[in-house]
Amino acid sequence: MTGYLIVSAVLLTCGVVCMASKRNAVGVLMGVELVLNAASVNFVAAAEFGPPAVPVQVATADAIGVGLDGQIAALFVIVLAAAEAAVALAIVLAFFNQHGTADVDAASELRG
Amino acid sequence: MLAAPPAADLALPVEPAEAVESVTLAGWLSDGVGLDGFWALAVAAAVHAFVLLNLFGVLPAVFIWVERKWSARLQDRLGPTRVGGRFGWLQALADGLKLIQKEDLVPDAADGLLFRASLYVPAISVLMAFTLLPFNDRWVAVASDCGLFLILAVLSLEVVGVVLGGYTSGSKWSLLGGMREAAQMVSYEIPLALTALVPVIAAGSLSLREIGVFQAGWMFPNWLVFANPFCAAAFLCYFTVAIAECKRAPFDLAEAESELVAGYFTEYASFRWSMFMLAEYASMFVVSLIATLLFLGGWWTGIAPLDAALTGLNDWRPDVGVEGFGVGGYLANVLFAGVVCLKASLLVTVQVWVRWSLPRLRIDQVMATCLKYLTPIACVLLLGATLWPLGLLATLGRPTVFGSTFSASPSPLGGAIVEQDSALPNGDGEAGEALR
Amino acid sequence: MTGADALFGVFAALACGGALGVAAFRSVARMAFSLVVCLSAVAGLFFLLNAPMVGATQLIVYVGGTVVLLIFGVMLTDAGVGRRMKIGLLETISMTFIAIGLAAALGWTAVGLGRAIPGAPVLDEEGVEIVAATPDTLRPIGLKFLGLGGESGVGFLLPFEIISVHLLVVLIGAAYLARAKRRVDATPETPPEATRETASDGLGEQA
Amino acid sequence: MARDWQGVLPDLALSLPAFAPELIVCATIVALLLTRLFGMARWLPAGSVAFGGSALATALACLQWGGAFESPSDGWAGLVRNDALTVYVRVLCLLGWNLTVTLTLLTGVPRPSIDPADDDGPDFHVPLAAVALGSVLMGQANHLLMLFLAVEMASVPAYVLVGFRKGSREAGEAALKYLVFGAGAAGVMMYGASLLAGVTGTLSLPALGERLALIPLEGLEWNEPGVGGAAIAGVVFILCGLAFKLSLVPFHFWTPDAFQGALAEVSGFLSVAPKIGAFALLVRFGLSLHGPFGETGDALLTGLGLACAAGAAVSMTFGNLAAFAQKDLGRLLAYSTVAQSGTMLLGVAACFLGVGRGDGDLAVAGLAGTLLYLTAYLFLNLGAFAAVAIFRNRTLRTDVASLAGLGSKMPWVAGAFAVSLVGLVGLPPTAGFVGKLAVFAAALSDRVGSPLLFAAALIAAANTVASLFYYFRPIRSLYLDAAPEGTSGAPIGPPVTGSERAYLVLLAVPVLLILPLLGRLGALCDAIAEAVL
Structure with missing residues (x-):
């Protein structure tokens, strides 16, 4: 479990750094994908390794932990990420058509 | 699927009378040879990988030769006649040798790292698909519940290598080819998956092995292509889509030599070029083998007594010195694998035939074919295949036309409903009797 | 190991x-x-x-x-x-x-x-x-998507349906944004080049 | 297998009726697409379909008033909560949707095309309906997955809406910024949810509270690796996502750009419906930390309340300060939104602190104040943006200077705009005054006396005074500034129609006449707060 959590932490860190440092809009989106994947890894790991970290006193089905719900959450994350990417790409293309660049720093005309 | 029979209940028609413990390579290495568990596994994995890798390498060589000869026949030529005798047997090998000797070029405009790396993606994805294909009841490297889904997923990786390779070549031809290819392959994945689901509905499982087992018995009507009219239509639809998915003519706009030189691999030369070719021919085989497993009875010959005889070989176990090693079972496996490979090869030949017979479509026609025709057709087929057993149940009282004496579990739908209502004629009892 | x-x-x-x-x-x-x-x-x-x-x-x-x-x-x-x-x-x-x-x-x-x-x-x-x-996770997951609970635990019928609507909406939105403007009366300030237009058109169709 | 289905049907019978308004929203989306598909757009424009759907959904939502108060229930196997707060949020969001659709019909957005097949109407109204659906779902999410799904549902179509003016550079830039921040926030939020799932082994919000209560209190130290740290990180990450939706200060960067680049109609809607939903979600998520037993969740909740108070103070101050310099109306109102969010958050902070310390009165007062303020805010902000949209149609500009001299040319619109702005300041006798008063009163009624909450309330009061200056700038421009030379201040567009006036009056009436209704509305909000707590 620790290993998977560390992998997910690395993915999250890289994703955040990528979001913060990249200037290309598509690059930023790749950072977002990394962050979402970090979440998926956590979910599936939580689903596999069963009992939660909190000692559950109710010794019923609750004690099993997230179970398959974790896998399903990961499925939803994947699909939502795909939906988001579709819109994101459309917006980046629209921006590129208007501004001739996909540089996020070029998006600085709106200011007050 | 309303409900499917649990895997444990699926009465396999070919289950041998007494279960024969087959010895895995890893097991033999650790028990017989005395290797450490991990190393036994590693060695076994290496051996299996070696076998699959060879299959991956050898099959394209054969198909290239077939294609050359067959296209020559179609065009009233002779084709290769020199290397390796009268029929040019070794022409593909000679081609390969020639390619390896050529200079390895990386264009200046290309991103060297990606240019070199991306060509492995299609090859790896097809090779991974090989590990998921069952060549017979027992021979499958990775037996997964969602085997078909996994294969489709793995095959969908191919497009990444194509588009990246095209993009990073730094050439307009490659770029255009890559974009066309990406658009085409991503679009055609939809009808591919939908049509592949039609037999899955009839068989009630996503596991290719279970689907194969399901089709035991006489060719008609046990092969899923005959299961219902929607399946038959789905087979044609699937095959069309599969041709497009392999980037073969008449859907090979991405590598249309008359307008794009060679499309996404224009800049590739030498061995790198041949990797793309290997991947293409191997993926032709993979989609054909999926078609065989899904529609054309998998590894069964379609002649029930012959199949029964081949299955009977499992019990033939002369002593060859290795404990637990059944020669007969091994032989049966090889023969079954041969059958499935033969069927798939025939389908590959049909692909070759199509390529050299039909004119190429325009790119907009390719996309229109997929999105305006094939996808709606696939949706209708899927719906029809779902409703078919219900309709039959309402009219004939059983979920298949020829139904109840053949298949172990006629249909997931049928199974569930029969389970509920025992008044219905229930032929499940003599499941698989035809074979034994 | x-x-x-x-x-x-x-x-x-x-x-x-x-x-x-x-x-x-x-x-x-x-x-x-x-x-x-x-x-x-x-x-x-x-x-x-x-x-x-x-x-x-x-x-x-x-x-x-x-x-x-x-x-x-x-x-x-x-x-x-x-x-x-x-x-x-x-x-x-x-x-x-x-x-x-x-x-x-x-x-x-x-x-x-x-x-x-x-x-x-x-x-x-x-x-x-x-x-x-x-282990067979396929069928339980499928049942969870169809189920509302009952014996199979928490069912995810609602998110499954909501996400279908979500995908539909998102694809319409993406197709709208990526589609080249067909109308005559609205002229974009920087007319996109022909290649880009066809490309985004193809993308819209794909979506 | 068949047993599962027999179990499903009664559940479905319970869940579906309560879900009817949402189903209507979905049906509207499908209907919008079908009208175009079957070429019915000529005699059934998209705007009418959307209006019909939104009116029907709102009516259905109102009809559910009684049931949820008496018997709150879980729907869809515990994924959503069906209680008084759900119903109230649902009514507000759907009403906001309906009002926005009405406004678009009046202002002619999106422009109807000559060729019905080429009409942008469905492309506009489908994401609008989706944002409404997402907001409503936010108000009832009872499961971390639903939380994420609802936030995404309210966010992703909103990106499209912001970038709807395709030819415009501003819209493209606004959409890109909104997207980049929004996607990042959603990712971080999901990571937080996954951490919480790992810690507690559940995704359901009520169970979350029970599990968190099992963490020993000393486990909540930051330097303690493990459960406590992960739980705190998870909560913080989820709050980041919610704060983005609420455009609270460190996560507000998208707001001014998006509101300036988007159409005023869209900005008005985005400033209202998703915000109401997000506040409900914040309350629900925060309250879920409060477990039935154990003090860990309460400690977390108290910390959360203090963080909310601090965030409220910062948001208000920053929003008001930044609004001073704005020349664009959309941008000005966007910073005003940031500040208003801060004020509302004050009520939530009081609620969290009250629950965390077991002070029931404080909790109820805080939540009720926030609800009251949200109700007022719905009409105030929609009215302000509606006036901006109508001005824009006449002057083709959205900056403050363009309003010069319009007070006499377009008295109705100017009057309505002025009323809305006065209400946003929080001056009596408008609804804004009532809402702010309720929130302040709640924050100051903290008997234990949290200095932070008290300070935040004082800062809020000071901010109210400060906000006078920028809210009055457009009003001054309307009534006192002379029309610029050369243009003679004549509006370009057609004269203001009667229906536009009627619409503005409709929005202004609740704002002005709230005092007579205050008793009932306040009692209603109290009742909701008590029911939830």
Whole structure:
């Protein structure tokens, strides 16, 4: 479990750094994908390794932990990420058509 | 699927009378040879990988030769006649040798790292698909519940290598080819998956092995292509889509030599070029083998007594010195694998035939074919295949036309409903009797 | 060391390496390739975690769909293959520090959390089973999507339906934005070049 | 297998009726697409379909008033919560949707095309309906997955809406910024949810509270690796995502750009419906930390309340300060939104602190104040943006200077705009005054006396005074500034129609006449707060 959590932490860190440092809009989106994947890894790991970290006193089905719900959450994350990417790409293309660049720093005309 | 029979209940028609413990390579290495568990596994994995890798390498060589000869026949030529005798047997090998000797070029405009790396993606994805294909009841490297889904997923990786390779070549031809290819392959994945689901509905499982087992018995009507009219239509639809998915003519706009030189691999030369070719021919085989497993009875010959005889070989176990090693079972496996490979090869030949017979479509026609025709057709087929057993149940009282004496579990739908209502004629009892 | 451990090591290294590549590369195309490596390795981790369904979805939707979409975006918006983004030295240094800090904090949390979770990985000693045998997660997941609860536990019928609506809406929106403007009366300030127009048109159709 | 289905049907019978308004929204989306598909757009324009759907959904939502108060229930196997707060939020969001659709019909957005097949109407109204659906779902999410799904549902179509003017550079830039921040926030939020799932082994919000209560209190130290740290990180990450939706200060960067680049109609809607939903979600998520037993969740909740108070103070101050310099109306109102969010957050902070310390009165007062303020805010902000949209149609500009001299040219619109702005300041006798008063009163009624909450309330009061200056700038421009030379201040567009006036009056009436209704509305909000707590 620790290993998977560390992998997910690395993915999250890289994703955040990528979001913060990249200037290309598509690059930023790749950072977002990394962050979402970090979440998926956590979910599936939580689903596999069963009992939660909190000692559950109710010794019923609750004690099993997230179970398959974790896998399903990961499925939803994947699909939502795909939906988001579709819109994101459309917006980046629209921006590129208007501004001739996909540089996020070029998006600085709106200011007050 | 309303409900499917649990895997444990699926009465396999070919289950041998007494279960024969087959010895895995890893097991033999650790028990017989005395290797450490991990190393036994590693060695076994290496051996299996070696076998699959060879299959991956050898099959394209054969198909290239077939294609050359067959296209020559179609065009009233002779084709290769020199290397390796009268029929040019070794022409593909000679081609390969020639390619390896050529200079390895990386264009200046290309991103060297990606240019070199991306060509492995299609090859790896097809090779991974090989590990998921069952060549017979027992021979499958990775037996997964969602085997078909996994294969489709793995095959969908191919497009990444194509588009990246095209993009990073730094050439307009490659770029255009890559974009066309990406658009085409991503679009055609939809009808591919939908049509592949039609037999899955009839068989009630996503596991290719279970689907194969399901089709035991006489060719008609046990092969899923005959299961219902929607399946038959789905087979044609699937095959069309599969041709497009392999980037073969008449859907090979991405590598249309008359307008794009060679499309996404224009800049590739030498061995790198041949990797793309290997991947293409191997993926032709993979989609054909999926078609065989899904529609054309998998590894069964379609002649029930012959199949029964081949299955009977499992019990033939002369002593060859290795404990637990059944020669007969091994032989049966090889023969079954041969059958499935033969069927798939025939389908590959049909692909070759199509390529050299039909004119190429325009790119907009390719996309229109997929999105305006094939996808709606696939949706209708899927719906029809779902409703078919219900309709039959309402009219004939059983979920298949020829139904109840053949298949172990006629249909997931049928199974569930029969389970509920025992008044219905229930032929499940003599499941698989035809074979034994 | 078991086979699963070895495979975990390989996949984890690939995933982390790919992620680092995404963060470190300055060429967008290389970032995309690193992303492919990273996401595929994550799919491998899912297989190790007995989630073949999730792994396959990751491959088919994420790697085969989303990333291809992103690469499309790169191809349509990037000026050239080798073009690198310029990032200032100060930014690089500050980013490095932030990254190290964040990674340390999260790693610390991860180690603690991993220690606290009692369940041991369900590993088979024989090794053969690790890749080959996966428990049947397909049917339970399917039933959960169809079910509302009852005996199969929490059902996810509602999210399943909501996400269908979501996808529908999003595709309409994306198609609208990516579609070239057909109307005569509205002239965009910088008319897009012909190639771009056809490209985005194709994309809209695809969506 | 068949047993599962027999179990499903009664559940479905319970869940579906309560879900009817949402189903209507979905049906509207489908209907919008079908009208175009079957070429019915000529005699059934998209705007009418959307209006019909939104009116029907709102009516259905109102009809559910009684049931949820008496018997709150879980729907869809515990994924959503069906209680008084759900119904109230649902009514407000759907009403906001309906009012926005009405406004678009009046202002002619999106422009109808000559060729019905080429009409942008469905493309506009489908995401609008989706944002409404997402907001409603936010108000009832009872599961971390639903939380994420609802936030995404309210966010992703909103990106499209912001970038709807395709030819415009501003819209493209606004959409890109909104997207980049939004996607990042969603990712971080999901990571937080996954951490919480790992810690507690559940995704359901009520169970989350029970599990968190099992963490020993000393486990909540930051330097303690493990459960406590992970739990705190998870909560913080989820709050980041919610704060983005609420455009609270460190996460507000998208707001001014998006509101300036988007159409005023869209900005008005985005400033209202998703915000109401997000506040409900914040309350629900925060309250879920409060477990039935154990003090850990309460400690977390108290910390959360203090963080909310601090965030409220910062948001208000920053929003008001930044609004001073704005020349664009959309941008000015966007910063005003940031500030207003801060004020509302004050009520939530009081609620969290009250629950965390077991002070029931404080909790009820805080939540009721926030609800009251949200109700007022719905009409105030929609009215302000509606006036901006109508001005824009006449002057083709959206900056403050363009309003010069319009007070006499377009008295109705100017009057309505002025009323809305006065209400946003919080001056009596408008609804804004009532809402602000309720929130302040709640914050100051903290008997234990949290200095932070008290200070935040004082800062809020000071901010109210400060906000006078920028809210009055457009009013001054309307009534006192002379029309600029050369243009003679004549509106370009057609004269203001009667229906536009009627619409503005409709929005202004609740704002002005709230005092007579205050008793009932206040009692209603109190009742909701008590029912939830």
